Amino acid sequence: MIKTHSNGTLLLKFGAGGIGMCMGGEEGCGVLMFYDEDPREPLGAGNHGSVGFARTCDFPVSMTFSSLESIDGLINSLETVKKVMEGRLIILPFGTDKVRNIS
Numbered sequence: 787m788i789k790t791h792s793n794g795t796l797l798l799k800f801g802a803g804g805i806g807m808c809m810g811g812e813e814g815c816g817v818l819m820f821y822d823e824d825p826r827e828p829l830g831a832g833n834h835g836s837v838g839f840a841r842t843c844d845f846p847v848s849m850t851f852s853s854l855e856s857i858d859g860l861i862n863s864l865e866t867v868k869k870v871m872e873g874r875l876i877i878l879p880f881g882t883d884k885v886r887n888i889s
Contacts, residue, residue, distance in 0.1 A: 788822050788846050819845035
């Protein structure tokens with residue numbers, strides 16, 4: 787589900803099967819776009835949504851990447867969030883820049 791808060795910020799809520807993803811780009815630029823869809827089973831590992839040509843203005847949320855390092859940074863952040871969800875990592879309050887491994 788993609789929700790717009792009253793202050794204009796967006797919330798992308800994954801896990802309920804209500805967000806679709808479309809990937810695209812060309813050499814030197816990658817794009818990952820998100821859109822609302824009817825709830826269904828989440829795709830899970832190995833099923834990556836659709837790939838093709840699309841205009842970012844056709845989607846409510848788009849992420850563009852102009853360097854491989856920025857993609858690596860996003861992947862690293864998602865892996866950290868996964869560890870927190872699995873209970874293997876504790877992140878202390880925002881601004882402390884500290885984490886604690888518990889596995």
